[in-house]
Structure formats: C-alpha cells, structure tokens
Amino acid sequence: MNPEELLEIAERIVGWGRDGEQIEAVVGHSQETDVRVYEGEIESLSVAESQGVGVRVIANGRQGFAHAGTLDTDVLEETLAEARDNAVFGSPDEFFGLAEPDGVAPPELDLYHEALLEVSTEAKIDMALELERAVQAGDPRIVGVESADYGDAVGADAIATTTGIRSSGRDTSCYLTAYSLASENDETQTGFGFSVGREPGTLDVAEAAADAVERATRMLGATQPPTERVTVVLDPFVSAQFLGIIGGTLSGEAVLKGRSLFADRLGDQVAAAGVTLVDDPTNPEAFTASDADGEGLATRRNQLIGAGQLERFLHNSYTGRRSGSASTGSAVRGYASTPGVGCQALSLVPGDRTPDELIAGIDNGVLVQGVSGLHSGVNPVSGDFSTGAEGLRIRNGELAEPVREITIASTLQRMLLDVAAVGSDLTWLPMSSAGVTLVVAEVTMSGA
Amino acid sequence: MIDESVVTSALSEALRTGGEFAEVFAEDRRSSSALLDDGKVEELTSGRTRGAGIRVVVGETTGFAHTSDLSEAGLAKAARAAAAAARGGGGGRQMVALDRVDAPSPNEVEVLPETVAKATKVELLGRADEAARAAGSAITQVSARYADGRRRILVANSDGLLAGDDQVRTRFAVSCVAVGDTGMQTGFESVGRPIGFELFDEYEVDALARTAANRALTKLAAQPAPSGSMPVVIGPGGGGVLFHEACGHGLEADLVAKQASVFRDRVGEQVAHPEVTLIDDGTMAREWGAYAIDDEGRPAQRNVLIENGVLTDYMWDLLRARKEGRESSGNGRRQSYQHLPMVRMTNTYLANGSEDPADIIAATERGVYVAHLGGGQVNTATGDFVFGMSEAYLIEHGEIGPPIREGNLIGNGPEVLAGIEALGNDFAMGSPGTCGKDGQGVPVGDGTPTLRVASMTIGGTAA
Secondary structure (H helix, E strand, O other): OOHHHHHHHHHHHHHOOOOOEEEEEEEEEEEEEEEEEEOOEEEEEEEEEEEEEEEEEEEOOEEEEEEEOOOOHHHHHHHHHHHHHHHOOOOOOOOOOOOOOOOOOOOOOOOOOHHHHHOOHHHHHHHHHHHHHHHHHOOOOEEEEEEEEEEEEEEEEEEEEOOOOEEEEEEEEEEEEEEEEEEEOOEEEEEEEEEEEOOHHHOOHHHHHHHHHHHHHOOOOOEOOOOEEEEEEEOHHHHHHHHHHHHHHOEHHHHHOOOOOOOOOOOOEOOOOOOOEEEOOOOOOOOOOOOEOOOOOEOOOEEEEEOOEEOOOEOOHHHHHHOOOOOOOOEEOOOOOOOEEOOOOEEEOOOOEOHHHHHHOOOEEEEEEEEEOHHHHEOOOOOEEEEEEEEEEEEOOEEEEEEEEEEEEEEHHHHHHOEEEEEOOOEOOOOOEOEOOEEEEEEEEEOO | OOOHHHHHHHHHHHHOOOOOEEEEEEEEEEEEEEEEEOOEEEEEEEEEEEEEEEEEEEOOEEEEEEEOOOOHHHHHHHHHHHHHHOOOOOOOOOOOOOEEOOOOOOOOOOOOHHHOOHHHHHHHHHHHHHHHHHOOOOEEEEEEEEEEEEEEEEEEEOOOEEEEEEEEEEEEEEEEEEEEOOEEEEEEEEEEEOOOOOHHHHOOHHHHHHHHHHHHHHHHOOEOOEEEEEEEEEOOEOOHHHHHHHHHHHHEHHHHHOOOOOOOOOOOOEOOOOOOOEEEEOOOOOOOOOOOEOOOOOEOOEEEEEEOOEEOOOEOOHHHHHHOOOOOOOOEEOOOOOOOOEEOOOEEEEOOOOEOHHHHHHOOOEEEEEEEEEEEEEOOOOOEEEEEEEEEEEEEOOEEEEEEOOEEEEEEHHHHHHOEEEEEOOOEEOOOEEEEEOOEEEEEEEEEOOEEEEEEEEEOOEO
C-alpha cells in the first residue's frame, strides 16, 4: 500500500472523532523478503506483507490506546471503540495532548529507492549464496557459516490527528548478514559481518564477508587475561550500543520521571571536552533517517552534549509541554504503542585520528570487538555497567593476542568523562546510533 | 478460528507445485495491559492480531508466507506464495486427511482476563504504587504494569495433524527507583503464570511491590562488586537463567546441527557433577513456559537433558527431528504467525540436590551470593555466557555479608557445569522470562535449588 492510501485510512479514523475528543491514528504497512542460505542451499525464503493500526484517544484529560494487526473497516472501528473505552480508566493529566503542527518543515530525504522493487527474488538469493561462499573462502580456518541472510523491507506509514497533523512517508531498506564459525586446534570462535543499504546495488558482499572472517579468525587462541584496570578501545559496533544507552538517559521522559542520572545537570560538564553528541534524523547518511517523528512532527537536529557540556534533553509533545518547553521532534514508536521519547539517529562528532593512529598511542589496553549481556549488565538509572566482552590486547601501540571471557565495568557517568579520544571512522549502522572508534581510559577489565 | 475445509484446501494448494511437507499455523491473539507510572495510570492498551503463516518444505528449503487475511482466498494466496518460495520439487506429495487430536493443557484457567472489568485491573496498580512508596521514604518513583494475553492457535499439516491450543497468560510487574547519598538504584519484581486473573488469589500485589522496593533500598547501601574470579552461590529460584544460558541454548538441535554448539557430539558424556539433572518441561503445570501443544502442533513433553551429570539428549523441532528420523520433542516454537518455528526451551530447571542450603553458604569462605538474577546471553559456539545479578551480596567467612552493586557474571558453559560443586535441597522456580533467539521472543520459565559454582568471573569495579 502506498502512503496516500494509508493516510486516507488514518484520516477516516480521525473523522470518526466526537466533540471534546482528540484522536490520533497511526497506520503502517510493510512488505518483506528474507532469504537464509546454508551450505549452498536455500534454507528458508519468506515473503510477507504486514500492516497495522494504532489509535490514541484523549478525552476528559485521560488517555487510552488500542492497536490491531489488520486494516479491515470493522477492525478500525473496533480499535477506536476500544481506545475510547480504555481512556475512561486512565488517570487525568493536564499535560496529555496530541502533537500540533509547529511550522517546522520536514527535511527532504531520499529514503525510498524504487530500484529495490526491480530486483528479482533470484538475484536476492544469489547475493546470500555469494556471501556464504565468500565467507567460506575467506580463510582455511572458517569451518562453517551458521547463517548467511539477505533481507529487505518496503515500508510505508501515515499519521493523522484531530489537531491537524498529517504526515506520511515510505522507505526501502535491505541488508546482508553472515555469522561465521572459525576453528583451530579443537577451539571454535564466531564472527559476524553485515552490509546495509536502501537498495541491493549498494550492498557490499566482500566487506561483509571480510568482517565475518576477520572477527572469527582473530579470536582463535583467545584466553582469559588477569583482572586489571586498562584503557579500552571500543570498536564502532560496540560504541554505538553504548551511545544508544546514553541517549536513553537524555530522554525528557526519564528526566521528568526521576529516572535520569543527568536530570539536574543541564549546563554541566558531563563528558570529556572531545565529546559532542548529536541526534540528527535529518542526516541522509543515517540508516534510521526519517522526515517525521512518531507523532508526525518534522524531525530536527538536536545537539545533546557540546564539547562535553550537557545542552539539551529530547522531548515528545507530552514531555515538552510538561517541562515547559516543546517537542524536539523526538517521539518514537511503532503502530502498536503510544509515543515514547528517544534518539533516532545519534552520533558523536568524529575526531581526526584513525583507529590505527589511536591504537598506536596506547601502551596497555584492550580493543573490544564485541560485548554481551548489555540488557542485563547496564542499569541506565544508576549508571552502573558491566558487560561481557571479547577482543584483542593492545601492547605498545599494536594489536596483540585475543582475549575472551572478560567483563568491562565502570559507570556511564565516568565513562563519558574518561573518553580520551574519538576516532575519525564514523560508521552508520542498522540501529538508531552510529558507531565510531572510542578510547576510554580507566575501565576495569575482570578476568581470571 | 478457521474451518477445517479451508485449512485442507490451503494445504492442498501449498502442495500443488511439488512440496514434500506443508503446514498452516493460524493465530488469534488479544492482549490488554495497563501501566501506572509517576503516580498516574498512564494508559490502558488493547491489542488484537490475527493471521496465518504457511510453510512448504522441499528438500532442504522452507518457503514461508504469512497473511492477516484468514479467508479461503487469503490463505490460498499465502499458500501459493510459500510454495513458490520453496521453489517446487518432485515430491508430488498427497495430502493426508486431517485428524484432530488435542493434547490436554497443563494450565487450567479459572477467570478469563477478558471477563474482568478494566477498573478491577487498574485498581491493582494503585495498590502496588501505594505499597511500594510506603516501603521507605527513599522510594522516589514507582511503575507498575498489569498485562494479560490470550493466544488461540491452530496447527494443521500435510501429515494429517490438526491440533489447537488456547493459551492465556497473566503477568504483573513492579519497578522502583530509590534515591540516596550514592545516587539512584532500581528494584524490580514480577510474577506471571499461564493462567487467568486468579493469579491474584495467589499473589498479593502489595507484597510484590514491597519486594521490588526493598531491592532498590538494599542497593542504596551496596558497595561496588568485586572484579575477578571467585566462588559463586546462587539462591533458589532465579538461578535457572544460569542453566538456560550455560547449556540450555547449546542443547538446541538446530544450533547443534550447524556446529554452533560446544555440546555437539557430547551425548553420553559426563558433563557435570553426578548430582546434576537438567530438565526442560513444557508440561510443567502453571509455569510460564508451559503449553498443551508447541507451535508445530506437537504435545509438550518433559525432556531430560542431563541425567546424573550425563548429557542425555538435545531439544528438537519438527524439521530437525525429521532429518534425524526421530520425533520432535515438542520444542518447536515461534513468536507469532509471522515467524518460522525453531527449537526453543520451555521451563528449564535443575532438579533438587541433597544439601542444606545453609551448609553451602557456610562452606564458602569468600565469594558472591546471587539472590536474584537478571537476564543473560550466550555464544553457543564458544560456550561463553553472561548473566546479570540484580540482587547480590558478598560472602565473607561463610556468611552472607553486605550487598553489592549490579553487574554481570561471565563464565563458560561446559566449565561452569563441570564446576558445580554443591546442590541444595530447596528447589524453586524463578520469575517469568522472555527468551530471545534470532529475533524472536517466547515466554520461558526456569528454576534451581541453591547451588555453588567453584569459580566464575565477577564483572565489578572493586579490586
């Protein structure tokens, strides 16, 4: 379905509104193809279409919500009725209210690449097979490719409200990903590689394969080192995950509800001077770029930390209104939930040294290429973090032996202040934050 | 949900281009939840999804398509798409007439949540908020969530299988923030069972809220966790996460077959202390991971994975079992009709040992006592895994000492199994969990008695 058809459905629901009621309807549709190959054969091929609708009703200062996974007219009516009924049981809150047009023009972004629709399923399968072959051939120690996948999606969504919001859009995306197994002397290590884009022609099979091979083979022979305090270098894929968590602590919702460790710190030096953190979904380079947020307001560039100083929190309409400011265009949601507040395309402003140059300046450290247990090991409220990690030792400015079964621990507050350098290698990833090589001093590495 | 004749014609359509196996999985899911945060009932949410996933197998290839249109035409369209994706073949397989066989459900539902007034559900939230705030003036924020879901499924396949299940789940969770001189700390507690609103005859939300509040308050006095390797004693209940990660995932036949498990080729070997018996049991009545049939229509089973320390078997889904010429173990699960099934755990637990838990602690000179675990993650190929400790204490001279701040523990599955040196006689099941694998989440349960592992690495910051 195209965005115009979806907007028509959203407008139809909004048109059913009664006096004194605010109604917001969000409608989404997506078409996906997923191919997984294994040992030269197609293991699975899925073709799917899905759609859904979410309806929010605000009446008498109370809010209710309902969602459904189909767009049949009777379902739309039922969803509105259910949301309306749910609103009866919520607590009144004077700050409830839908977004209102604020005059900010949405950025012109090129997110929908028709070329993706012209690629045959055969060609997609061939890319996955080619990726698997390239990983397998990359090194004699690669003993298997656990999975090699091609996936793509064509998505469209629309949002309409009784307050005058009308927004719709569509985008295309595709990816290649491989999980590799390397083995030597009865020991197995794993690695992964991927490539993302808006059309298959821009995907880089060779780079995805090379990453999957290198990440697995360079871990062979890894041992558990003794516990010590070291300088860690976070690989872009790892730093992006940490940035995402830090971004969450800067949401206006966390601040208003007393769950942000930065709540009273606006204007303070919360990070090293080299840290400038920006959330900018208007950046066309970002894989998660978008012209409108989850409430249909134009997205905008928000600088959160400038040269280490905390400058701003992110807001949706509710948190903006309640904190006496305004939405920063940072409502995030799917059709099945009410809008939260969050980063959409977060990145650090890159420095001027390459990862190799940064590593050359470190006498004793660890390059962390993967972390695990982030969801259980990071408490974004207290700031304590401790995650499983693996990577390579850095000795006298050079990468040395691999290490595994370690944890790295500090607090988010300290980590920001301990950032010693930001690399020049900014990389946009298939998540709402970009990666860049990051050097952090004084992190506890637990081992034997 | 769908007429048998409609299912039969969809299966025939799916096999028309030469498929060897075809399956229709239909699902109708309703959910409702209510969230209290910041002293206010923020919203009630209702959800409804309905659809069917159809798969067709030819040789090594599975073709899959799904649709939210459950009409005869909608299913036929999805069946053709799945057959086309499976790329045809020479099978020419005939459909076997459907024979409906329903397995008994391990879960009895007394009060369907959909029959309970919304106001009654909301009232629970207010009580939890009040009880948590009353636990101490340092409690500055409380959020409480009530959620229920009803998932009706129907599975039919070209072998003639036809089975259904009506799965109800009810859950309640409280999360608190406490503020002190050392900053903010959080505490969490949840309960959930595959039953209806009678859950609240068994559990008082006030008590849950106090537990969550006390966890946050306790941590205000917590010192930084130690770093490095030492003995770890895990309390009864939540310790099941340890086995879920340390070896559960590694015993899933799909990962084993792809050489992505350290437990490959180890059936029959002594992998743990002779007192260690690990079981995955989808029939465990009223536990979070229990069901009548799995998402391939196979009745849930009790599967012994490790018996007296010897690895006895892996867990199986339909496709992996067919390849090996054996039966599925009832572990084929999927998040929704939009997903392909794969091998998943149900309720995974370590059976009772014989020691008095007090003796296990008393015999530990220095170590860490983990009373409540957070989530975990594992790399099944290397066996390295982590899990979070959300409530933990130092053990000094055989006694439980001061609380320590949150952090992860890291270990290696086979090494930790071999390192279990004491098992208590106080078995308990833990909190309801959601297990993630390859992007799909399914409800799982776990449990353990008190146990001690000789050495694990604690990921703290203290020397």
